[in-house]
Structure formats: structure tokens, C-alpha cells
Amino acid sequence: MINYDVVVIGGGPAGMGAAISAKENGANVLIIERDDKLGGILNQCIHNGFGLHYFHVELTGPEYADRFIQRVQELQIDVMTQTFVINITADRMLTAVSATEGIVEISAKAIVLAMGCRERTAGAIQLGGDRPAGVWTAGLAQKLCNIDGYLVGKNVVVLGSGDIGLIMARRMTYEGANVIMVCEVMPYSSGLKRNIVQCLNDYNIPLYFKTTIAEIVGKDRVEGVVIAQVDDRMQIISSTRKYVECDCVLLSVGLIPENDLVNGLGIKMSPVTTGAEVDDYRHTSVEGIFSCGNVLHVHDLVDNVSAEAFIAGASATKYAKGELPHGQSYRVIPQNGVRYALPQRIIAGEGKVKVYYRVDNIYKAPRVVVKCNGEELYSRRYMIMAPGEMESVELDKEKIVGDVVIELEVQQ
């Protein structure tokens, strides 16, 4: 049996951030990572645009990861790589399988969940047609390309205009593939405007909205796809079916927090984020278990992941020392156009608390209003808000004396 104050599961940006802040606050810390090195998905994100908020320079993914890896090493934080946690109990006993040690039992005073998210697959979206080789999730294609040096196709159709799909459209183009089109079932893209311009428009790759892949065609290998438009109820319009020849389909159709490990623990989960519900210390409903990064809710900027991880790590140390504040807590209730807000609960106290939230549609000139017991704590008008861009608001905790409502006021 090994004992630690804080055990962090996952060695990506969330796990490293949590471990660093836990250690800096005086805990002895272990990071458990299933890959053979730290860094997580950042290692395969070789494009730039990371770190503008946190480091004030634009870095590539591996560069952003390296700065955290160096800090983990400086702080002499224990790391077990090639180790996969297979069970956690409510009294914070972990069972892990290590490539070098075999089965390992670890006892933790506090646990930080930082396992990230995984991609929705062809099965998850019930993609129709044949099941040949050549259908990849965009992130897996990215790993095969950028880490292992394989190009997964030469004539590519991308389904979904999330940022990974857009980034991969450009990446495949750079490596000599012909990216024929990107299909997006929604009437708008969930990706950043910058990525639509710099990954698609720059290379004349067309983006078709309200369009999906109705059918994959191919016996052994993808030979083509049938694309079709969808109506307002997301049903395929048969008359618009069109065959497009290709040898590869990339799916960028959403990310799901990877919470399977904690399924049996009774952690209260949010049906919207599919991650845990947490308070402002990123404490879940199960004592001593914290959550941060994409396993908590899917982020669009790694800088926000790091910020959240620092909170979770520091809180885990406080918990391990018996210093974590608890007591009266108030709910944060999203409504009228706000899809979710996080944290879901705020512990009464002093200082500031930052609430992150996403809207549920594209809104022009909305006013964001935060109220507590009918009193307006904050309001701000935005020119535009979109589901793809997480927003935040900082509140004074002294003023939170009841449930907090965050909502949009939209002019007709």
C-alpha cells in the first residue's frame, strides 16, 4: 500500500495543473498517467494558439505541455506513467495497473479526477451505411499523423465543424491530402471563427451547414459517402442525397467527459455537461474527490483548463489537511438561454468566485444578468454570444446569500 495526500488521475494539462498547485500548497502528490509520458492530448496538438491567456505568448500544444512538465519535474512530483486506474472507492482507495509494477494499491487523502474527455464515434452518432476501414475520429487521426507519422487518407470528407475537425482539415491539406468538404448538421459551426477562416477558407475547403453524412459506402475501405441536407427537425431530406467519392471520413462530432471510472461512486453528475457537479472548490458530491479539466466539462481553451486545475489541486491539498471550507452552499441556476454554469454550487464565504457558463444558441446583442435573491449582482451586454465560446463572470462571494441565477435577456 502506497499513501499520498493527493492522487491526481491523468497527466494532461488538467492533471499537471492540479498536481502543481497541490504540491505548491504543501501536499505530497502522485500523478497517474496511462500514456508513457505526461502532456495528454496537448502532445498531438502541434498547431499554435495555446497559452495566450496564461503565458501571454502563442505556443503549440507540445510547448504548452513542456512548460508544465518542467514545473512538475522541478517540484519533484511523483509520476507513474503507463499506469491505468481501474477502481476507486468512496474511501479513496485506488487500484491501478502499471506496466512495470503490476497491480498497485494506493490510498489517498484526496483524489483529483483529470481524465479528460473522449471523442464521440460513428456508433455514438448512429452513422448509417457500411462499416469499412477509413472512418476515424478527428483526434485519433491527429494522433496517428502528428505523433506516429501516418496519413490516414488522401481524399477526405470531414463530418462536424468542431475545432478538431477544422484543425485536421488543414493538417491533412498540409500533408498533401485533398480535403473535399466539411459537413455540419447544425446551421452554425461550434468551432472558432478563426479556425473556419484559417483552416478552411484559406485552402478553399467548402463548409456545408445543415448537411450530414447519410450513409458511408465501401466494402473494405471507404469508397464514398452519401451526403444530404437535414430539415429543422434534423431529419434527412431524401431529395438532397448526393454521392461524394472519398477514401476517408473524419468525425468531429463532439466530446464526452470520460467518467466511466467513477460511475459506481455515486458522484452527482450534471446531465448537461455529463461531468460531475462541483462547488467552487471543484469538490464533487463525494467527500475528498475533486474534478477539473475536460472530465468536468469540455473546454475550448487549455488556459481555462489550467486555471480550473489550479483551483482543484489547491482545494485537494486543503481537504487533505482538513482545511477545506464547507457549510452553507448555494446553487448556481442557469436559465433563459444559458445552457450550463459551473461551478454548480458556491460555498458561502469571502473573496471572489468565477462562474463559467455557455449559452445554448447564437444570440445577437444579449444581456447577461446574474441575480441573487432578486438583486442584480452583474450585467453585461455582449455584441454576440455563441455556444462554442465559454464565458465567465467574477462575483463577490459576500454578496451571494442565496441561490444565484444566471440568464440572458434577449431583444426580439
Added chain:
Amino acid sequence: MNITCINCPMGCQMVVDKIDGVVTVKGNTCPRGRTYGIQEYTLPKRMVTSLVRVNDGRVLSVKTSDSIPKDKIIHCLNSLKDVIVAPPIHIGDCIVANICNLGVDLVATKNIL
């Protein structure tokens, strides 16, 4: 010239033209759009990130040390085909100096030891 602004989700559709030697921007909602429109019209630039081969079969991720003119991207990428590097390589190491005479270097973004 039609340009989509990238500064915010608004994505203003701007029309940029040169009239009597002066670049004019229409369709922008804010000053950031105007600045971006003029830059995109006069000399659009991009950072380029890609891969080069390592002599043991692995790949090394690289980036240009600064942005390069957009119309030189494909030329720059084509020149990477013949680049083969030998470890050890550290983040920030110069892989190709003054690539394609563009006045910027190609640098490593990953450690290969």
C-alpha cells in the same frame, strides 16, 4: 475583396478595397475589424506548424518562428519534404534557418531525445 473577420464570433463579412491608393474597409462593426481587414488585404500572414522526419522514423513537430505571407505557405511546406533531422533535438532548436528566404526560421516544438 471579401474578408471574414476572425476577432470574435460575430464574424463580420467585410468588403475591403483600395480606392485612390487608400485601403477602405466596409462591413466591420469595430476598430479591430478595420485593422484586421487592412492587414488581410495588404499582406495576409500566418504562422505555419507542421512535421519533419527524424532519421529513426519518428516525426518532429515544427513551427515558423514568426508568421509568413499566406501565399508562401505551400512553398514553405513543400520544402520540408526533404528535411531529415537527427536527435537529440530540443524545443526551440533551429531546424531550417531562414526558410525559403522568408526571413524566419523553422524551429522544433518538441523534444526528441
